[in-house]
Amino acid sequence: VVNLIPNTISDAEKRNGVSLLWDGKTTNGWRGAYKEKFPQKGWEIKDSILSVRPSAGAEAANGGDIVTTKQYTAFICQFDFKLTEGANSGVKYFVTENENTEGSAIGLEYQILDDAKHPDAKLGVVGNRTLASLYDLIPSLREPRARRPIGEWNRGMIVVYPDNRVEHWLNGWKVLEYQRGAPYFLALVARSKFEKWPNFGMALQGHILLQDHGNAVSFRSIKIQELN
Numbered sequence: 001v002v003n004l005i006p007n008t009i010s011d012a013e014k015r016n017g018v019s020l021l022w023d024g025k026t027t028n029g030w031r032g033a034y035k036e037k038f039p040q041k042g043w044e045i046k047d048s049i050l051s052v053r054p055s056a057g058a059e060a061a062n063g064g065d066i067v068t069t070k071q072y073t074a075f076i077c078q079f080d081f082k083l084t085e086g087a088n089s090g091v092k093y094f095v096t097e098n099e100n101t102e103g104s105a106i107g108l109e110y111q112i113l114d115d116a117k118h119p120d121a122k123l124g125v126v127g128n129r130t131l132a133s134l135y136d137l138i139p140s141l142r143e144p145r146a147r148r149p150i151g152e153w154n155r156g157m158i159v160v161y162p163d164n165r166v167e168h169w170l171n172g173w174k175v176l177e178y179q180r181g182a183p184y185f186l187a188l189v190a191r192s193k194f195e196k197w198p199n200f201g202m203a204l205q206g207h208i209l210l211q212d213h214g215n216a217v218s219f220r221s222i223k224i225q226e227l228n
Contacts, residue, residue: 002155002172006024006048006080006220006221007020007022007023007024007048007220007221008221009223013223013225016225017225017226018076018078018223018224018225019223019224019225020222020223020224021068021077021079021208021222021223021224022050022219022220022222024048024220025045025048026045027045029068029069029070030066030067030068030069031066031067031069032063032064032065032066032067033060033064033065033066033067033095033097033104033105033207033209034064034097034100034105035064038066039063039064039066040063041053041062041063042055042062042063042064042212043063043066043212048220049218049219049220050210050218050219050220050222051216051217051218051219052089052210052211052212052213052214052215052216052217052218053216054084054214054215054216055214056214058103058213058214059103059104059211059212059213059214060102060103060104060105060211060212060213061103061212061214062212062214063212064212065092065104065105065209065210065211065212066209066210066212067095067097067105067207067208067209067210068207068208068209069207070207071205071206071207072093072160072205072206072207072208072224072226073160073162073204073205073226074160074161074162074226074227074228075158075159075160075224075225075226075227076157076158076159076160076224076225076227077091077093077157077158077159077208077222077223077224078155078156078157078221078222078223078224079091079155079156079157079219079220079221079222079223080153080154080155080156080219080220080221080222081112081153081154081156081217081218081219082151082152082153082154082217082218082219083112083113083114083150083151083154083217084114084150084151084215084216084217085114085117085150085151086114086117086118086215087112087113087114087118087150087213087215087216087217088112088113088114088118088120088213088214088215088217089112089113089210089211089212089213089215089217090104090109090110090111090112090135090209090210090211090213091109091110091112091156091158091208091209091210091211092104092105092106092107092108092109092110092208092209092211093107093108093109093110093158093160093206093207093208093209094107094108094201094202094203094205094206095107095206095207095208095209096203096206096207097207099197104211104212104213105209106194106197106200107201107206107207107209108134108135108166108180108201109134109135109136109211110132110133110134110135110156110158110168111129111130111131111132111133111134111135111140112131112156112211112217113129113130113131114131114150115130115131116150117150124136125191126139127139127140127142130142131147131170132146132156132168132169132170132175132176133168133176134166134168134176134178136192136193136194137178137185137188137189137192137194138176138178138188139176140168140170140175140176141173141174141175141176143170143173143175145171145173146170146171146172146173146175147170147171148171153220154170154171155169155170155171155172156168156169156170157169157170160227161227162227162228163179164179164180164181165177165178165179165180166178166179166180180201180202181202185201189201208224
């Protein structure tokens with residue numbers, strides 16, 4: 001049963017242990033990556049929508065990424081997102097902030113991208129930087145029925161099982177699955193831009209991150225269900 005009322009938890013969701021990761025009103029539960037507080041610029045909360053404000057299109061150069069104050073191990077993370085033309089963003093998970101990068105914080109990334117207008121879609125290997133892909137590692141299924149026009153709301157979902165199986169979903173379609181730590185996963189990391197980071201993507205727990213890539217992207221109905 002899908003709850004399409006923005007920023008609400010239905011009775012069925014409550015019974016399943018689903019809660020709002022963002023309350024739709026405040027910055028509670030979130031802070032800037034590598035920071036103690038929520039960014040004072042670059043992000044906007046208006047009409048129950050959390051938005052990255054457009055800047056120069058660079059990684060974490062304006063307000064910067066934001067992360068959950070809590071860390072998660074196995075979970076179902078749901079989120080609605082809306083792209084503007086040519087926009088780039090992402091939802092990262094198992095973010096530890098141990099790398100102290102100058103740009104975006106390091107983590108496994110559910111790519112959010114205007115595939116038609118942003119050049120990143122043509123980079124990487126076999127489309128592994130396109131919408132809903134595991135960024136720079138595994139391309140998402142090119143299911144046209146899962147794609148919505150730019151400017152419309154999309155429903156994204158990341159499922160991480162206790163046995164390290166991971167799924168990416170887009171508008172009700174499972175578009176990707178893999179297993180953290182499997183030989184093929186480690187081989188893909190070894191040939192990616194993440195090969196220089198020890199044990200990339202293998203943290204036992206980590207923060208969930210919304211990326212500031214300098215483009216206007218909006219989020220709402222961000223929810224979490226922890227799995228045992």
